[in-house]
Amino acid sequence: MAGPVSTRHPVSAAIAPLLLLVAIGLGAAAQASDPYHDSRQHMIRLIEADVRATSDYLRRTALDARVLEAMARVPRHEFVPDDLVDAAYRNRPLPIGHGQTISQPYIVAIMTDLLDLEPGQRVLEIGTGSGYQAAVLAEFGASVWSIEIIPALAEQAAERLPRLGYDQVEVRAGDGYYGWPDEAPFDAIIVTAAASHVPSPLLQQLRTGAKMIIPVGSPFSTQQLLLITRDQNEQVRTRQVLPVRFVPLTGEH
């Protein structure tokens, strides 16, 4: 757009408003050229409806607007296999290969919201999977360290996230049960696979006052989503939020 307004060809006063109109038109075209814009907005409305329907569990009727704004910007279709792109903005988990799933958008939204994050905070994620949850955290403004136990998924996410501009996410392959001691403590920890118990190394890597969200229970039935706070007196408080169903946290621990 800089071309027509170059100094070599000064623009007359009569043409300037016309150029402005062209510029506005181009802005609208940019939105229209994102074929997923409307589906993403629709996905946000579905999340809001689910939040209202589960408000007793969540103890809130609406999520932090910044969480939904972040989710309205992340291109979920870039995080699913090619043959599922058309389903990317359904409010559903989807398979991502290796027997794993990208979580349901509603679950991503509430887990992000319950952490009560502020932009600039440091978050540890266990279970990178597709990298979608990490991208939502990054879009919110967090710096993210994410661990994935399946090397092929870790590699894909480590390539995908910077390609989409999410440079503030670091991914590594490994068993997340032990956390990332070199980068601890964290302002929040999010575990996106179901654990049989709360891993004590993760509790130790929580900053005082910080929160962890983790599904705990049997891998073969529903689990409870737990919100854990390490309070100012170093006491650990646990709140049971909601029954959920996640793929299991695996590893040798």
Ligand code: SAH
């Ligand atoms: N957050 C992901 C959802 C991932 S599903 C997303 O947004 O797409 C859970 C992921 O946890 C799977 O990819 C699984 O391989 C991984 N996982 C399971 N056990 C793990 C462990 N011990 N350490 C790290 N990752 C683990």
